Structure formats: structure tokens, C-alpha cells
Amino acid sequence: MTEQKHYINAETTVKSWLLTVDHKRIAILYLLSVVGFFILGGTAAILFRLDLMTPQGDLLAHETYNKMFTMHGVMMVFFFLVPVVPAVLGNFLVPIMIGARDVAFPRLNLASWYIFITGGLFALAALVLGGVDTGWTFYTPYSSTYANSNVILTGLGVFVAGFASILTGVNFIVTIHKMRAPGMTWFRLPLFIWAQYATSIIMVLGTPVIAITLLLLVLERAFHIGIFDPALGGDPVLFQHLFWFYSHPAVYIMILPGFGIISELIACFSRKNVFGYSFVAFSSLAIAIIGFFVWGHHMFITSQSIYAGLIFSILSFIIAVPTAVKIFNWTATLYKGSVEFRTPMIYALGFIGLFLVGGLTGLFLSSMGLDVHLHDTYFVVAHFHYVMVGGMVMAFLGGLHFWWPKMFGRTYNQGCAVFTAIVIFIGFNLTFFPQFIVGYLGMPRRYHVYPEEFQIFHILSTGGASVLGFGYLLMFCYLPYSLIKGKKATANPWPATGLEWEQTTSPPPTLNFIHDPVVTEEAYAYAKKNEEFYRQAIPAESKDV
Amino acid sequence: MSNSHSPHLHHHFHSLEQQRQASSLGMWVFIAQEIMFFGGLFCGYVVYRNMYPEAFAVASHQLSIGWGGFNTVVLIFSSLTVALAVRSAQLGKKNQIIGWLVATILLGVIFLGVKCIEYSAKWEHHLVPGIHFNYEPHYTDDALHESTGSEHGTDHHPAPAVYPGHVQIFFAFYFAMTGMHALHMIIGIGLMIWIIWLATKDRFAPEYYAPVELFGLYWHFVDVIWIFLFPLLYLIGRHVT
Numbered sequence: 210m211t212e213q214k215h216y217i218n219a220e221t222t223v224k225s226w227l228l229t230v231d232h233k234r235i236a237i238l239y240l241l242s243v244v245g246f247f248i249l250g251g252t253a254a255i256l257f258r259l260d261l262m263t264p265q266g267d268l269l270a271h272e273t274y275n276k277m278f279t280m281h282g283v284m285m286v287f288f289f290l291v292p293v294v295p296a297v298l299g300n301f302l303v304p305i306m307i308g309a310r311d312v313a314f315p316r317l318n319l320a321s322w323y324i325f326i327t328g329g330l331f332a333l334a335a336l337v338l339g340g341v342d343t344g345w346t347f348y349t350p351y352s353s354t355y356a357n358s359n360v361i362l363t364g365l366g367v368f369v370a371g372f373a374s375i376l377t378g379v380n381f382i383v384t385i386h387k388m389r390a391p392g393m394t395w396f397r398l399p400l401f402i403w404a405q406y407a408t409s410i411i412m413v414l415g416t417p418v419i420a421i422t423l424l425l426l427v428l429e430r431a432f433h434i435g436i437f438d439p440a441l442g443g444d445p446v447l448f449q450h451l452f453w454f455y456s457h458p459a460v461y462i463m464i465l466p467g468f469g470i471i472s473e474l475i476a477c478f479s480r481k482n483v484f485g486y487s488f489v490a491f492s493s494l495a496i497a498i499i500g501f502f503v504w505g506h507h508m509f510i511t512s513q514s515i516y517a518g519l520i521f522s523i524l525s526f527i528i529a530v531p532t533a534v535k536i537f538n539w540t541a542t543l544y545k546g547s548v549e550f551r552t553p554m555i556y557a558l559g560f561i562g563l564f565l566v567g568g569l570t571g572l573f574l575s576s577m578g579l580d581v582h583l584h585d586t587y588f589v590v591a592h593f594h595y596v597m598v599g600g601m602v603m604a605f606l607g608g609l610h611f612w613w614p615k616m617f618g619r620t621y622n623q624g625c626a627v628f629t630a631i632v633i634f635i636g637f638n639l640t641f642f643p644q645f646i647v648g649y650l651g652m653p654r655r656y657h658v659y660p661e662e663f664q665i666f667h668i669l670s671t672g673g674a675s676v677l678g679f680g681y682l683l684m685f686c687y688l689p690y691s692l693i694k695g696k697k698a699t700a701n702p703w704p705a706t707g708l709e710w711e712q713t714t715s716p717p718p719t720l721n722f723i724h725d726p727v728v729t730e731e732a733y734a735y736a737k738k739n740e741e742f743y744r745q746a747i748p749a750e751s752k753d754v
Numbered sequence: 755m756s757n758s759h760s761p762h763l764h765h766h767f768h769s770l771e772q773q774r775q776a777s778s779l780g781m782w783v784f785i786a787q788e789i790m791f792f793g794g795l796f797c798g799y800v801v802y803r804n805m806y807p808e809a810f811a812v813a814s815h816q817l818s819i820g821w822g823g824f825n826t827v828v829l830i831f832s833s834l835t836v837a838l839a840v841r842s843a844q845l846g847k848k849n850q851i852i853g854w855l856v857a858t859i860l861l862g863v864i865f866l867g868v869k870c871i872e873y874s875a876k877w878e879h880h881l882v883p884g885i886h887f888n889y890e891p892h893y894t895d896d897a898l899h900e901s902t903g904s905e906h907g908t909d910h911h912p913a914p915a916v917y918p919g920h921v922q923i924f925f926a927f928y929f930a931m932t933g934m935h936a937l938h939m940i941i942g943i944g945l946m947i948w949i950i951w952l953a954t955k956d957r958f959a960p961e962y963y964a965p966v967e968l969f970g971l972y973w974h975f976v977d978v979i980w981i982f983l984f985p986l987l988y989l990i991g992r993h994v995t
Contacts, residue, residue: 311766313776379783387776388766413783417791425798425930432884434926436798441919447801451794720766 215618215716230315231719233616236301238322243293246329250284251681253277258640258674261667266657274657275342282345287367288329290601291459294466295377295412296325298608299405301616303381305709305717306399308390308726313383314376321376328370335362344655346452349437349445353429361430364423371416371423374462378412381405390708392728399707399732400489404469407493411458411465411500419455422448446511453504461500463597464564465493467604468535471557474607475539477705478554479546482733485538492531499528509580518577525575532568536561547739551703552626556607559634563599567592570645585655588648591641599637606633606684613688614698615709618716621691625683633680639673706738762962770961781968785975792979795934799927799986802920809920811991816881817928818872822988825868826980832861833977840970843963851953851966855946858973862943869936876925883926889918928987935983938976945969 216233219225226234257277260268269277304312312318335341341363343352352360385398385406426448428434435441437448476483483489505513505521513521539561548554570592574580583589610630614620647666652659659667701710709717712726730737760770767773803810835857842850880888949965952958958966 309766313766314780315766375787379780379787382783383776383780386779387772413787414790417787418794421791421794421934425794428884428926428930434883435919435922436802436926442806442917442923444801444805447798451797454794725768 213714214718215714216719217617217716219719228319230311230319232300232304232312232315232318233717233721235318235322236297236299237616239292239296239300239325242322242326242329243289243297246284246288247293250281250289251678253281253284255674255678257281258671260657261659262664262671264659264661264664269657271657272342273340275655276340278655279341279344280336283332283341283363283367285597286345286459286463287370288325288332290463290597291374292325292370292377293605294470294601294608295381295405295408295462296321296373298470298605298612299381299408299466300377302612302709303384303402303405304388305713305721306402306707307385307388308393308708308712308722308728309384309388310720310722310725312380313388314380317376318380321373321380324376325370325373328366328368328373331362331366331369333366335359335366338362346456347423347426347448348452349426349429349448350439353426353437353445353448358430361427364427364430368420368423368427371420374412375416378409378416381409382413385409390726390728394728396487396490397728397730397732398490399469400472400483400486400493401466401469403490404465404467404472404493407497408462408465410494410497411462415455415458415462415501418451419459422451422455425451446508446513449508449511450504453507454501457504457507458497458500460593460596461496463601465496467560467601468493470604470608470611471539471560472535473705473707474553474557474611475542476733476735477611477703478549478551478557479543480549480735480739481542481546482731482735483538484541484544485534486732488534489538492534495531496528499524499531503528503575506575506580509577510584522575522577526572529568529572536565536568550627552621552623552630553607553611555627555630555634556603556610559630560600560603560607563595563603563634563637567595567597567599570595583648585653586648587644587652587654590654591644591648594641594644599641603633603637606630609688611703611705612709613691614702615715615717617692617695618698618714619691619695620698620702621695622687625687629680629683629687632683633677636673636676636678636680640670640677641673643667643669643673704738704742706732706734760961762959774962774964777964777968781971785971788975792931792934795927795931796982796986799931802923802927803990806916806920806923809916810924812916813921813924813928814988814990814992816876816879817988818875819988819992821868821872822984825865826984828861828865828868829977829980832858832865833974835861836970836973840963840967843958843966844960846958846960848953848956848958851958852950855950855953859943859946862939862946866936866939869932873929876929881925883922883929887918887922887925889921931983931987935976935979938979942969942973942976945972 216231226238229235229238254277257269257274260266260274260277262268266274300312300318304310338359339357341356341359343356343360347360347364352364385402389398425436429437429443433441436443437445439445472483472489503521503525505517506525509518509522570588574583574589574592610621610626643666647663648654650663652663652666698715700714702715704710708722708726708728713722762773763770764773767776835854839851839854839858842848842854876882877886880886946969949969952965
């Protein structure tokens with residue numbers, strides 16, 4: 210049998226990859242880039258976690274420590290978490306899931322990758338030239354007056370990378386509006402698409418604000434124009450307002466696509482349609498919209514008026530409602546489902562547990578009184594890592610394992626993958642749960658030296674981080690290995706519903722489908738799928754993943 | 755689809771209509787992000803104008819209303835010429851597209867030239883924030899000075915009406931906003947040269963002229979930004995004198 214032509218082997222030159230306009234290849238380019246940034250950010254984390262084992266911080270100098278946690282934050286937030294799901298899985302799946310041949314603007318899509326890489330190079334240049342120590346938030350007047358001038362390079366890097374994010378958002382919005390296959394109505398869209406759509410809205414409306422904010426910061430830093438300098442009549446808190454106007458919605462850029470993945474996984478591995486489809490769909494939009502009006506909860510202890518704080522606090526509670534809708538609906542989907550504990554499902558269930566902790570501790574922090582005590586402590590650190598790592602990274606890994614056979618046409622070792630998923634879950638909890646306690650006891654974030662009575666928590670945390678790092682390392686072994694030695698995947702190994710599984714091969718051809726699909730049924734028609742499955746009785750095919 | 759084999763149809767679209775709608779929606783979404791981009795600057799402007807209204811009024815007097823007004827007229831005319839270019843594209847008249855776009859480029863260059871004159875005047879008057887700024891409070895208008903003094907009671911030594919630092923913030927916004935606007939115009943002129951090149955290659959037809967139309971949207975947007983910038987920067991506080 211001759212090798213089937215698909216997007217990977219259609220052309221094989223390096224040039225054909227670097228000049229590709231195929232959304233699937235661009236997704237792979239993004240995957241490699243964000244994994245690179247993840248390794249950098251992770252290495253920084255390992256270094257400062259080891260350093261924090263002792264109260265005096267014996268491993269790193271104070272300045273190096275500051276630069277390490279800044280690098281960790283900048284790399285992980287702007288160059289990993291923001292693009293990871295939209296630009297990798299979203300890029301790969303959005304056109305296929307809606308039955309299109311490509312995104313609406315393929316060349317813009319490629320441009321976005323080059324812009325992203327340019328931004329990344331700026332940030333890396335800052336690192337090589339000596340590093341930044343402001344923290345990923347670049348708060349003024351520290352960043353504008355006191356810190357070293359590598360702030361300019363890093364700020365420009367994030368500014369440039371922001372436009373990659375905007376272009377991806379524009380592309381997805383137009384693609385989802387205008388490129389759907391015949392019969393693919395809005396309410397037949399997979400929930401992953403709804404989540405990407407909501408995310409794109411935030412990317413398009415939020416990112417330009419951080420761009421202009423960082424540009425003002427760069428001007429302030431380079432020319433001392435006074436906008437954020439209190440000595441010249443400027444207001445440093447204005448920077449925080451503008452910064453969080455993007456950066457809080459950006460938290461939802463970093464979690465909404467994860468929600469979309471979880472909906473797909475839970476439905477597939479409970480063999481049921483998602484409970485309350487339209488509620489889950491609209492809760493994504495609700496989160497995107499309300500998410501724009503909660504930024505002040507980062508600033509309860511600044512000069513912000515107490516009444517503004519009150520409103521921000523209430524809105525922050527309100528945004529928990531659509532989030533809770535999702536969690537409840539996933540749980541209801543599991544109820545009486547035929548649950549299978551395949552690798553992606555283990556990540557999905559891990560996600561629900563960890564995100565629940567992350568989300569609920571968010572409510573602690575949006576209570577103004579409690580926030581005065583918890584602000585800028587390890588409690589906050591633990592909270593957002595439960596959301597970002599326990600939520601988004603777990604969801605991404607679940608999605609990656611789910612669509613891996615589709616993306617590369619190969620299956621990975623199921624035993625290794627399940628073991629790794631469990632290692633990551635344990636390592637994560639061991640790293641971050643002690644931080645809730647030590648934060649509540651009063652350990653401030655970003656401190657290099659701390660009182661000895663907190664040491665036990667830091668040792669637990671560092672131990673956990675090592676387990677977590679080991680888990681990621683395992684993944685870096687068996688996933689690449691599967692590309693070489695893995696068994697060939699069938700078109701629909703799980704088997705799941707959706708155009709990407711039912712209407713095309715693994716991996717898909719360059720224009721995604723051999724025949725342009727027509728959609729005739731609702732999303733998640735698992736009842737029908739199960740019936741077919743048992744009638745045909747082909748368990749041999751489903752077991753190879 | 756009757757037009758499914760049109761040379762203007764890209765491989766991933768099913769019809770020219772779908773392609774037209776997609777590119778148009780894309781441009782509108784892009785303009786939405788542009789509004790948020792400038793919105794950050796407008797927001798900062800509003801905050802500081804609220805904090806230092808007198809300084810902003812006084813600083814605004816340093817701008818040349820004549821040049822600003824002239825540029826406003828130039829830009830409005832360029833909106834007309836770009837609209838005529840789009841109209842020519844709809845009618846499939848290649849030479850007219852090129853003619854109107856060249857006219858638009860000329861108007862754009864005139865605008866930027868005037869901007870250069872204004873910027874160099876600011877440099878001469880030491881009004882460039884940070885690198886070349888030295889505002890003398892005696893520039894302050896006397897009438898304004900007295901009115902501000904009287905508001906604060908009968909103090910014999912009223913605080914100066916405006917602090918140079920606050921004037922500097924006005925000029926920081928002046929340069930950031932007009933500079934960002936000018937950058938958009940420079941990009942626009944580059945795009946027009948590209949579209950003229952496409953037109954000379956006969957790339958447009960009455961059923962396909964998306965680049966001209968979308969560029970028209972962009973250019974109008976840049977004009978609208980100026981329509982907001984002109985009063986906010988040049989006209990505020992004119993009633994004071």
C-alpha cells in the first residue's frame with residue numbers, strides 16, 4: 210500500500226514548513242515554539258524552587274532570583290499560556306471542526322507566527338543582556354524608574370507578541386462566522402469552538418490595551434515623559450488599571466480554551482452528549498464579557514476607591530456563576546455516563562478537581578476583607594497556579610493526548626501516558642497545596658529570604674516541583690517516541706463524534722477533507738455513535754490507543 | 755456556484771461572496787481592535803485631563819490651531835478621494851483607481867509634512883517631553899492665572915496655575931497620540947502603493963476589489979481618529995482666552 214498523502218508528507222522541505230499557509234502546519238510550528246518557551250520558563254521555576262529550599266536562598270544571588278521569577282512569569286504567561294491552546298490546538302482544530310478547508314486568512318495566520326517569534330526574540334534578547342527583575346506585571350514606578358533598562362526590550366517583546374494574539378483572534382472570529390460547512394449551525398458547533406470564539410473576542414478587544422500600555426511604559430522608561438511618574442504628576446496606579454484591563458481578561462484567554470477542551474473530553478469519555486449544551490456555550494461568552502469588568506480586584510489595596518472595590522468584588526463573585534455552570538454541567542454529563550479512564554479523561558477529571566480548588570480560592574481573594582490579608586502572599590500564587598497549571602496546562606495536555614493521533618497519525622503508549630498523568634497530578638498538588646497554607650500564614654510572594662518556620666512548606670513545594678518536572682520529562686520521552694515507533698492511528702480511534710474524527714483521515718489531508726463535509730446532526734451525538742459502535746462490534750480498533 | 759472558478763477566488767473559499775464577506779468582517783474586527791488600541795491612549799488622556807484641566811488648557815494653547823485645522827481639511831478631502839477610488843473599483847475603472855489613490859497619497863504626504871512642521875516647532879519651543887522639555891510657567895495666560903488664583907481664596911501667593919510637569923504630560927499624550935496616528939498614515943500610504951501596484955497588474959475587477967474597499971475602511975478609520983484628536987488636543991480651553 211502506498212503512503213497516503215496528508216498535510217505532513219505533502220511537502221517535506223524546510224521551506225515548505227516555514228512558508229506554509231496550512232493552518233495545521235502553523236499549529237505545529239506554534240507547538241514547537243511554545244514548548245520551547247515552556248522549557249525556558251520551567252527551567253527558571255526549577256532553579257528558584259531549588260533556591261527556596263533554604264530560608265536564606267543559598268543557590269541564587271538576590272538579583273538572579275528576582276530575574277528568574279520574572280522570566281518564569283513572562284515566558285509562561287505571554288509566550289506559553291496565552292498562545293498554547295488557541296494557536297496550537299485551536300489553529301489545528303477550528304477549521305476542521307467547522308468543516309472548512311483553512312482559516313479565513315491563511316497568510317495572516319503565518320504572519321502571526323512570525324510576529325510571535327519576533328516578540329519572543331525580543332524577550333530572549335532581554336534575558337541574554339542581563340534579564341529583567343520587575344515581575345511579569347511590570348508595575349510602575351519600579352519598572353519605569355528603578356529597574357534596569359531591559360524592561361524596554363521585554364516590554365517591546367510582549368507588545369509585538371500581542372499582535373500575534375490579535376491576528377489569531379481576528380482569524381478565528383471570521384472563520385467561525387463565515388467558513389462553517391453547510392448544516393453546521395451555531396448550535397451544532399462543538400463547545401471547543403464556542404470557547405475559542407469567546408477567547409478570540411477577548412484577544413481582539415483586550416490585547417491592544419496591553420499593547421498601548423506597554424508602549425507608554427517603554428516611552429516613560431526611555432524618555433521619562435512623566436505619564437507614570439508621580440514626581441512629574443503622573444499616576445503609577447493608572448498603569449495598574451490599564452495593565453489589568455487586559456491582564457485579567459487575559460486570565461480568561463488562558464482558561465476558556467481549556468474549558469472548551471474539557472467539554473470535548475468529558476463528552477467523549479462518558480459516551481454522552483454534554484448536559485445543557487447551550488448553557489455551557491453561553492457561559493463562555495458570559496465569562497468573556499464579565500471578564501472585562503473585574504480588573505479592579507487586583508487593586509483592592511491600592512488607592513482605588515472603596516466603592517469601586519465593592520463593585521469589582523461583586524462582579525468577581527458574579528463571574529464565578531457561569532464558571533460554576535460549566536463545572537456542574539460537566540459533572541451532570543458524567544452522571545450515568547459510561548466513563549472510560551483513558552489518558553485524556555484522566556487529565557479532564559484532574560482538571561475538574563484542580564480548577565475547582567483554583568476557582569473557589571478565587572472567591573476568597575475577591576472578598577475585599579480577606580484580600581487585605583491574602584494579597585501578595587503565596588495564597589495568591591497557589592490560587593493562580595491551580596487555575597493556570599491545574600486548569601489550563603492539564604486541559605492542554607488532555608487535549609494534546611486526545612488529538613495527538615489525529616495530529617500526527619500515531620498512537621502513544623497508553624500505560625506510560627496514564628502513569629505520567631498521575632505523576633503530574635500528584636506533583637502539582639504537592640507543589641502548590643502547601644503554598645495555600647504558607648500564604649495564609651503570611652509568607653509574601655516574590656520574597657527571596659523568609660523566616661525559618663516556613664521552610665517545611667517550601668521543602669514540600671520544591672519536592673512537588675521535582676515530581677512535576679519528572680512528569681513533564683516523561684512526556685518529552687514517550688510523545689516524541691510515539692512519532693517514530695507509535696502504531697498508526699485510525700481515523701477515529703476513541704471513537705468520538707465531530708468532523709475531525711468522522712469525516713477525515715489521521716492525519717488530515719492538506720485541505721482537511723477529501724470531500725467537503727455536510728453536517729446533518731447535533732454535536733455530541735454519542736447515543737447514535739454508541740449504537741453504531743456496538744452494532745459493528747469492532748473493539749479491536751478502539752483498543753489501540 | 756457560477757463563480758467557483760473565478761481567478762480571484764482563493765483556494766479555501768467556496769464562493770466569491772463568502773470570500774468578500776469574510777474579508778470585510780475581518781477588517782471590521784481589526785478596526786475594533788484599533789479602537790481599543792487608541793482607546794487606551796484616550797483613556798489615559800481623559801484621566802489626566804480630569805486631574806489637570808488647567809494645565810491641559812494652557813498646554814493646548816501652544817498648539818497651532820491653523821495648522822491643525824488645515825490638516826483636518828486635508829484629511830477630510832483624502833477621505834473623499836479614497837471613497838472615489840473605491841467607487842472606481844466597483845465600476846472596474848483601473849486608471850481612475852490609480853488616480854484617486856495617488857491623490858490620496860499626496861494628501862497624506864501633505865498631512866505628514868505639516869505634522870513635521872508642527873513637531874519641529876515643538877522642538878524649538880522645548881516642548882518635547884523627556885528629552886527636550888523646558889516649559890516656562892510665564893507662558894501662562896494671565897487671565898487664567900488670576901481666575902485659578904481666585905478660586906483658591908485670598909491667598910497672597912497662589913500656587914502657580916500650572917506645573918511644567920503637568921504640561922509635559924499633555925505633550926506626552928500629544929506626541930503619543932499624533933505619533934501613533936501618523937504611524938497609521940505612513941502604513942496606509944505603504945498599503946496604497948501596494949494597491950496601486952496590484953491595480954497596474956489588473957488584479958481588480960467589478961466582482962473582486964476587496965483590497966481597495968478594505969483599505970478605504972482603514973483610511974476612513976484613521977481619519978475618524980484624527981477627528982477626535984483635533985478637538986481634544988487643539989481646541990480644548992479655547993474659551994478660556
